[in-house]
């Protein structure tokens with residue numbers, strides 16, 4: 001086994017076909033260690049989300065090598081990609097909670113993908129995770145009854161409840177004021193360290209860069225700087 005949870009070598013990616021085909025990612029290579037917090041920055045349209053979705057097994061690798069947990073995703077079957085996704089927690093810019101479910105039900109949903117966990121246990125774990133993100137008093141609330149920061153904390157609880165090995169976060173603080181944004185990244189950092197979970201986070205927010213152990217800067221589909 002390597003020290004890396006993600007290993008990317010000479011990755012290229014294209015959108016469109018034939019004459020409309022355009023290259024979005026160029027020769028991307030970098031690794032992420034177990035438990036490491038890495039931030040990805042870069043202008044709008046530089047390819048950050050595309051890269052995140054490739055790592056997350058949400059689109060197929062076209063060219064180059066992308067290893068997750070020592071498994072090659074280039075040429076991987078759909079079943080394998082589904083399996084990969086079970087080890088990853090996703091946090092998006094807008095929380096993507098289901099409005100007709102309570103906080104607890106939203107969190108519990110990500111455990112119900114795994115049939116081996118009985119419902120009572122899934123419920124207990126979900127409630128414990130909501131306590132961990134300091135929403136013990138909002139367990140039975142619907143998203144419409146929560147503030148932006150609280151909704152994002154439910155999204156963090158949902159991402160972490162299944163103890164993933166990697167969190168992919170696409171601008172998780174974009175919709176928040178600076179204090180709530182700070183609280184959210186502190187919480188992500190704390191919980192991820194407790195679980196030895198790596199984080200790859202896209203952000204434009206310079207105020208939260210300090211939590212990252214490494215910064216990868218992308219421009220026009222190329223890594224221009226690794227710090």
Ligand SMILES: Nc1ncnc2c1ncn2[C@@H]1O[C@H](COP(=O)(O)OP(=O)(O)OP(=O)(O)O)[C@@H](O)[C@H]1O
Nearest residue numbers: 015016024042043044045046047048049050051202
């Ligand atoms: N499904 C698609 N089909 C064609 N082009 C796409 C598709 N998705 C993204 N693109 C293009 O790929 C480029 C990279 O997009 P991407 O969303 O990865 O950038 P980004 O760095 O995440 O931008 P932002 O910071 O604005 O979210 C953009 O030029 C975009 O227009």
